[in-house]
Amino acid sequence: MRGYIAGEYFTRYQVTTQSEYRELPKRFGLVVFGRVGEAIPGGQQLYGSQKFLPSGGGGLRFHLKLISSRAVVRTATAVTTEKTF
Numbered sequence: 001m002r003g004y005i006a007g008e009y010f011t012r013y014q015v016t017t018q019s020e021y022r023e024l025p026k027r028f029g030l031v032v033f034g035r036v037g038e039a040i041p042g043g044q045q046l047y048g049s050q051k052f053l054p055s056g057g058g059g060l061r062f063h064l065k066l067i068s069s070r071a072v073v074r075t076a077t078a079v080t081t082e083k084t085f
Contacts, residue, residue, distance in 0.1 A: 013040040022061070024072075029061035031076060055080045 016037030023030050034056040059076025 014038065015040065024061055024063060027063045027065065029063070030058065031061060031074070032056075032058045033076075033078075053080070 014037055016035060018033065018035040020031065020033040034054075036052055036054045038052050055078050057076055057078035059074060061072050061074045064071040064073060
C-alpha cells in the first residue's frame with residue numbers, strides 16, 4: 001500500500017481497497033488517491049487484527065510528448081496515520 005514500507009505489515013493474507021482519480025488535460029496533470037487495508041493473521045482469524053490501515057495522498061504528472069506519446073514523469077506523496085512519504 002502506498003505510504004507504508006514494504007513488508008512492514010507482512011502476513012499471508014490482506015484485504016485492501018483503493019480509489020484513484022487522474023486528470024491530465026494537457027501536459028500537466030494531477031492524481032489524488034485513497035486506500036484502506038488490513039493485514040490478516042490468517043487461518044480462522046479472518047479480520048482478526050481490527051487494525052485498518054488508511055492512506056491517502058496526491059501527486060503531479062507531466063506528459064513528455066517529445067519522447068513518446070505515453071511517457072509520463074510523475075511524483076506523489078502519501079500520508080498515513082503513522083508516517084508521510
